[in-house]
Amino acid sequence: MNTLSWKDVTGKLKTVAARKDLPETAAFWTDFSARARLVRQDEPVATRDRIPVGLRWGTATVLALFLVAAGLFALPTMRGAVTRIKALEVVAPHSGLIIMNDQSGRGTILWITGMESNPSSG
Amino acid sequence: METEGTAERLERARHGDIDAFMELFEGARPMVFSVAYRIVGPNDAEDVLMDTTLKAWKALPGFTGRSGLRTWLCRIAHNCAVDHLRRCPRWVGQGTDEARGGADPAVLPDPAQRHPAAALAGAELDEHIRVALESLSPEHQSTLLLRFVDGLGYAEIAAATGVSIGTVMSRLFNGRRKMMRLLKEVREDLT
Numbered sequence: 001m002n003t004l005s006w007k008d009v010t011g012k013l014k015t016v017a018a019r020k021d022l023p024e025t026a027a028f029w030t031d032f033s034a035r036a037r038l039v040r041q042d043e044p045v046a047t048r049d050r051i052p053v054g055l056r057w058g059t060a061t062v063l064a065l066f067l068v069a070a071g072l073f074a075l076p077t078m079r080g081a082v083t084r085i086k087a088l089e090v091v092a093p094h095s096g097l098i099i100m101n102d103q104s105g106r107g108t109i110l111w112i113t114g115m116e117s118n119p120s121s122g
Numbered sequence: 123m124e125t126e127g128t129a130e131r132l133e134r135a136r137h138g139d140i141d142a143f144m145e146l147f148e149g150a151r152p153m154v155f156s157v158a159y160r161i162v163g164p165n166d167a168e169d170v171l172m173d174t175t176l177k178a179w180k181a182l183p184g185f186t187g188r189s190g191l192r193t194w195l196c197r198i199a200h201n202c203a204v205d206h207l208r209r210c211p212r213w214v215g216q217g218t219d220e221a222r223g224g225a226d227p228a229v230l231p232d233p234a235q236r237h238p239a240a241a242l243a244g245a246e247l248d249e250h251i252r253v254a255l256e257s258l259s260p261e262h263q264s265t266l267l268l269r270f271v272d273g274l275g276y277a278e279i280a281a282a283t284g285v286s287i288g289t290v291m292s293r294l295f296n297g298r299r300k301m302m303r304l305l306k307e308v309r310e311d312l313t
Contacts (some may be wrong), residue, residue, distance in 0.1 A: 032144070
């Protein structure tokens with residue numbers, strides 16, 4: 001006995017579960033015309049989505065890629081932007097203040113001198 | 123060129139041109155009739171087809187093109203069919219004219235009473251397939267039939283049955299598997 005495949009079943013389904021024929025074309029549309037003239041169509045809506053769905057998705061994808069690329073390009077610049085200390089006010093008594101910006105190490109050294117030499121003034 | 127013609131007809135129909143509407147929808151009429159037929163059955167399918175067409179005519183100016191025209195029509199057909207069933211809930215079966223609810227697979231013809239050589243051949247196989255189909259739930263029946271007999275796409279079936287495309291795929295898979303399992307059981311009994 002041959003193996004029964006789904007293709008065989010669908011072939012048979014078309015016979016077993018065939019629907020009856022459509023209403024006759026001319027009669028249907030004549031009936032429809034008579035009824036449709038009694039029906040008031042809704043107000044036209046401005047077709048907001050004239051842009052095809054595919055084009056919208058395409059545009060969104062390109063925009064997203066552009067933003068990611070821009071972020072990647074901007075990253076090195078952002079890394080290079082080290083905060084610099086140009087001035088510092090020390091409230092405690094001291095004798096000297098040195099600010100050293102270490103460009104290569106991306107750090108800043110603050111050296112406050114003479115604080116320990118005036119213990120009585122605090 | 124075909125697309126331009128359709129777009130022009132759609133625009134004219136949206137602004138009240140009945141002839142353009144009829145030209146546009148004649149091609150979709152078999153599909154809408156199938157949807158109606160699978161949901162409300164043979165006796166009321168023509169009424170649902172007319173209801174759907176009239177509703178589509180009324181609502182067409184509001185059609186924005188977010189979904190395809192056929193999918194939009196399937197959704198309207200589904201709503202009309204469901205409304206119809208609420209008013210006259212007598213149709214339960216989906217598969218054939220005789221279907222009135224799920225059939226019991228146990229009523230498949232007794233293999234022992236048959237000649238093996240003739241098993242699953244011709245009308246006999248038709249009968250097995252019919253019974254196997256009717257053993258499925260109405261949802262699985264209509265989904266299978268809309269796909270494999272009426273040739274609708276997944277999105278159209280989803281709109282026609284009021285479920286997601288994922289559910290359509292799941293129903294197709296499970297319905298098909300169950301039918302094949304039932305048919306295979308009968309076939310093994312016969313050999």
